Amino acid sequence: MSTTTKIINAPSLANCSFLEMGRQVEELVQGGAHWFHIDIMDGHYVPNLCFPVRIVGELKQRYPGVDIDVHLMVTDPMSYLPLLKQSKADWVSFHMDSTNFTRRTLVTIREMGMKAGVVINPSQPISVIEPVIGFLDYVVLMTVEPGYAGQKFMLDSLPRVTELDELRQKHGVNFLISIDGGVDYQNAIECARRGAEVYVTGIYIVFQQEDGIRAACQRFEETLTDVLKTQAMNSPIAQS
Numbered sequence: 001m002s003t004t005t006k007i008i009n010a011p012s013l014a015n016c017s018f019l020e021m022g023r024q025v026e027e028l029v030q031g032g033a034h035w036f037h038i039d040i041m042d043g044h045y046v047p048n049l050c051f052p053v054r055i056v057g058e059l060k061q062r063y064p065g066v067d068i069d070v071h072l073m074v075t076d077p078m079s080y081l082p083l084l085k086q087s088k089a090d091w092v093s094f095h096m097d098s099t100n101f102t103r104r105t106l107v108t109i110r111e112m113g114m115k116a117g118v119v120i121n122p123s124q125p126i127s128v129i130e131p132v133i134g135f136l137d138y139v140v141l142m143t144v145e146p147g148y149a150g151q152k153f154m155l156d157s158l159p160r161v162t163e164l165d166e167l168r169q170k171h172g173v174n175f176l177i178s179i180d181g182g183v184d185y186q187n188a189i190e191c192a193r194r195g196a197e198v199y200v201t202g203i204y205i206v207f208q209q210e211d212g213i214r215a216a217c218q219r220f221e222e223t224l225t226d227v228l229k230t231q232a233m234n235s236p237i238a239q240s
Contacts, residue, residue, distance in 0.1 A: 010035035031217025042074040046147030057087035085112040093117035106135040144181030153182030165195030
């Protein structure tokens, strides 16, 4: 069990109202969000379309201090990498079953100066990442089926977070664990206790909240950080 206090709120811009997106993105920044999660879908890997690559460049131009985390739900992730590099994406993840060349794709992402990650679907074993574990900067654990926002968190994902944390300890690697899908306070707190650091947040945490986007962002990060600080203080190491 991890006692890390590193919590990263990565709001998914797919949850923005397209008619109010500029204002809502500004509210995210004012609320302290320093990661944006961008879903790029091609209508083939998943039966949906979302965001052109150009949004990455526009966001980096307006908010150069914000990390752009691109989640590729496409059938040919390698073909997107030159444009993502040109657009100054910071983090790029892709689904391992979308390519026969997972290692080559990870290496290429890193060579282009971006952080590299893979996405694990609910139907895939955690061990699927072991052959490429030394090439990972982060792992995105899908806690819903990929393709649509607003789904409910799959509770059987919780032991999979633990398994991921144990796997990185076993191999002595430091990739970040990102949780994507249906994140709310109850499951986020449990994922944090199990070692997750990055939370792709949506309508249950940041958007459609009564006190607004800015306050919701601040409250989420503060709440999870406090939970982990308490856990760290109560750990056997801290008490020895």
